[in-house]
Amino acid sequence: MTEGAGIRTGEPPEDLTAAEAGMWQAFRDGSVYDLRSGDAAVDDPHGEHPWGPERSVRARIVAWLLLDGPPALAGRVASLKLTGVQITDTLDLAGGTIVPYVEFSGCRFEKEVLLPEARFTTVRLADCSVPRLEAARLQTEGDLHLPRCRIHNGVRLTDAHIGTDLLINQAVVHQDRRGRSIIADGLTVGQDLQAEMLETHGELSLRSATVGVSLSLRGARLNNPYTRLALNAPQLTVERTLYLTPAGIGNPPLTSGTTPARGTRVQRFECRGGVRLDDGRFGDALDLDQARFVLDDDQELSLRRVQAPELRFLGERPERGKVVLSGARIVTLVDRWTSWPALGNLHMGGFTYENLVPQDAFPLARRLEWVAAATAEYHPEPYERLATVLRNSGEDEDAREVLLAKQRRRRETLPLAAKLWGYAQDWTVAYGYRPGRAAVWMAVLWAAASLAFSHASHPPVNKDGHPAWNPSLFALDLLLPVIDLGQVGQWQLSGGWQWLSAVVILLGWILATTVAAGATRLLRRG
Numbered sequence: 001m002t003e004g005a006g007i008r009t010g011e012p013p014e015d016l017t018a019a020e021a022g023m024w025q026a027f028r029d030g031s032v033y034d035l036r037s038g039d040a041a042v043d044d045p046h047g048e049h050p051w052g053p054e055r056s057v058r059a060r061i062v063a064w065l066l067l068d069g070p071p072a073l074a075g076r077v078a079s080l081k082l083t084g085v086q087i088t089d090t091l092d093l094a095g096g097t098i099v100p101y102v103e104f105s106g107c108r109f110e111k112e113v114l115l116p117e118a119r120f121t122t123v124r125l126a127d128c129s130v131p132r133l134e135a136a137r138l139q140t141e142g143d144l145h146l147p148r149c150r151i152h153n154g155v156r157l158t159d160a161h162i163g164t165d166l167l168i169n170q171a172v173v174h175q176d177r178r179g180r181s182i183i184a185d186g187l188t189v190g191q192d193l194q195a196e197m198l199e200t201h202g203e204l205s206l207r208s209a210t211v212g213v214s215l216s217l218r219g220a221r222l223n224n225p226y227t228r229l230a231l232n233a234p235q236l237t238v239e240r241t242l243y244l245t246p247a248g249i250g251n252p253p254l255t256s257g258t259t260p261a262r263g264t265r266v267q268r269f270e271c272r273g274g275v276r277l278d279d280g281r282f283g284d285a286l287d288l289d290q291a292r293f294v295l296d297d298d299q300e301l302s303l304r305r306v307q308a309p310e311l312r313f314l315g316e317r318p319e320r321g322k323v324v325l326s327g328a329r330i331v332t333l334v335d336r337w338t339s340w341p342a343l344g345n346l347h348m349g350g351f352t353y354e355n356l357v358p359q360d361a362f363p364l365a366r367r368l369e370w371v372a373a374a375t376a377e378y379h380p381e382p383y384e385r386l387a388t389v390l391r392n393s394g395e396d397e398d399a400r401e402v403l404l405a406k407q408r409r410r411r412e413t414l415p416l417a418a419k420l421w422g423y424a425q426d427w428t429v430a431y432g433y434r435p436g437r438a439a440v441w442m443a444v445l446w447a448a449a450s451l452a453f454s455h456a457s458h459p460p461v462n463k464d465g466h467p468a469w470n471p472s473l474f475a476l477d478l479l480l481p482v483i484d485l486g487q488v489g490q491w492q493l494s495g496g497w498q499w500l501s502a503v504v505i506l507l508g509w510i511l512a513t514t515v516a517a518g519a520t521r522l523l524r525r526g
Contacts, residue, residue, distance in 0.1 A: 012070075020057045023082065027065050027100070030076045036084035036106065043084055045108045045129040046150050051086040059091040059111070066098045082107055093118045094134075104128050112153070125149055132176070135160055146171050153177075154202065157184040166193045175202025179226030184209055195220055196247050197267060202226060206233035214240045214284075219247025219267040228299055230273025233280065240284045242277075244269040244291045244315075268292055274299035274321070282308035288339075289314040295321025303328050314359060315339050325351040332357055337366040340373060348374040348382050356389055364398050368405050378413045380406055400433040407433075442479065442511045449475035449504050456497045460490060479508035 012024040019035065026033035035055045042049045065080055072078035079101035087104075090111040096118050103124040112132035115123075122142035132153040138144070138160040146155075146168045154176030166189045173181040181202030187209040197219040204222055215238045224230035236242075246266035272294040280286070286308045293301050295318050303311075305327040313335040323341050327350040336359040340346055351374075358367075371382045383406035391399040411422035430437055453471035467490060477488045478501055493501055 016061065017053065017057070019054060019085070020061050023057050023061070023080075023085070024065065024070070027078055027080050028070055028073050028076065030072060030079045030081075030101075032081040032083055033085065034083040043106065045084075045106050045127060051108060055084065056086040056088050057082075059087050059089040062087055062091055063093055063096075066093060066100060066102065067096050069100065077101075079103070081105075086110065090114060116156075120144075137161075139163075143167065154180055155182045155184075157182070157187050159186040160184065160188070162187070162189045164191045165189070168198055169194055169196045170198070171195075172199045173201070175224075175226060179203060179224065180205060181224075192216070198222075200224070200230070203229050203273075204231050204233075206231075206236055208235045209233065210237045212239055214238065214243065216243045217269055218243050218245050219249075220244075220269055221267075222271045222273065224273035228274045229276055230271050231275045231277075234276055234278040236277060236280045238280070238282050240282075241287055242280075242282055242285075243287050244271075245287050245289045266290075270294070275301045277306055278302055278304040280306045280308075282306070284308075285310035285312060287312045291315035293318045293321070295319075297321060300324050306330075310334060311353075313339050317341060318345070321345065322347060327351070329353075331355065334359060335362070336360045337362045337370060340370050343373045344376045346370075346374040349379065350381070352385060354389065355393070364401060368402065371402075371405075372409070375409070378409050380410070383409070404430055404433040438511045442508070445504065445507055445511070446472075446475055446479055449478065449500075452500060453497075456493060459492050462490070475504065478504040479512070481505075481509050481512050 012021050016024060022035075023033050036043045041047060062080070069078060077100075081101070081103045083105045084107065085104075086108040088110045090113075091109060092114040094114045094116045098118060098120045101122055102120060103126070105124075105126045105128070107125075107128045109128065109130045112134060113130055115133070115135040115138050117137045118135070118139070120138070120140045120142075122144075123140060124143070124145040126145060127148040128150075130149055130151045133146075133151055133155045135144075136156050136158040138157065140161070141163045143165045144160075144162050144167070145165075148170045149168075150172045152174050155173055166187075168182075175181050176183075179202050181200040182204045185205055185207040187206065189210070190212045192213045193211045193215045195215075195217050198217065199221045201223050203224050203226075215236075222230040246268045249265045249267050268290045269288075270292045274295060275293065277286075280303075286303075286306065289312055292315060295301065297320050299321045300323070301318065301321065302324045304324055306325075307329045309331045311328075311330045311333050313333065317339055318341050321341075322345045324347045326347050330351075330353040332355040333353040334357045338360075367386065371386055374382050383402055387399040387402040387406075390396075390402060407422070408426065411419055411426070414422060450472040453475055456471070474488065477483075488501075
């Protein structure tokens, strides 16, 4: 075929096949070129039925049209819209600038599609069978659509720039030779990235990607038996919300970006393999409602140093693997106790949050189990953080219970002598966090001391002018520090009674201090 023959005159080159000549005319007219047979089984681009020459066009003719095609007919806009067409050989548009609108629907590509460093307005491939899509550093002014496509050897979108939306809803993407399904490191999407009900077999990599609005993986199923990570997205930036939530199953599927209505059959987000979202930034929320993570023992749901106004940790409890929130900074944590992993599989060192919004029943005892699960070895920080949040929300009594639990947990790490002293403090005054108990012990001690001193020998210091002996008042004068009731200095005790007096004074200081501290907390709360 003579290069450029007939292009500028609008006449097709002479050696085009009938199918290619029809495509040529449809391009000039801007109309859809549809070669479907009408039989759904035969027309299925993912099926086994062969498509013959009558439905095939050469990739080089497609590229020729897009890069240097004929002028549009008068009053029309040139565009390439193919339906039910088979493109033979490799479609290579690498480095090209493609002005016409491009849409492939229900098509088969015989070999890979090469779009690296190409520039488009909008590209749509819907329900197509593609061996592989190479599109590193691709740029589009508008959308890139790949819904319902089946891509057999992976997609590369490294450093691609999508002007508006990237849609890969219901696509099925298999791994490349390195076990990766979609490589989109450094990807930039101007608006939404919708990958709802996406199915991947291999690692989905979004390292350092930026999404201008929301990233939706509603109902997606990510599966990677080849390497440790099924979703690898450290330093991901999403200006609004990352959704790892259910999608409604209907006809068509409900992938509109809203939560399915009650009673709608849903497909949950499911990930079989590790998840890495370290250092992610989410402008509104990170939503894991009903998400299911199937991890091996050495795999993690890693949210290290994540920052978001809201984390909705409402998924299914992972049976294996670890959940890591170390260094994460969240304003509001929405969670339920059945979502958190068991003891030893949760790590929260440096995890900060300001508000708790528990779903379903999440009593304080469960919340303490949650903290304990995150501290296989004693560390005060998770307890202090929880106590601060509870106190700030007005739950001062619960905050004291948390700090008491912290002391009890700490006690288990102490030497035997300190541990015994800790048990004594706990049993008597609950480490000072239950001041009412200290007041009861003070009353008991006063009664016992009063009874004991009623049998004590008590010669007066000054034989003249001393008050009448009152063992109860004497015991109270010993118990109350600072306050002088005028009894202790009037009587002489000897032997064991002196030792008993010293013990009562010491215990009085301890108990009175505890009562005063408890009263101070109550006044602060008021």
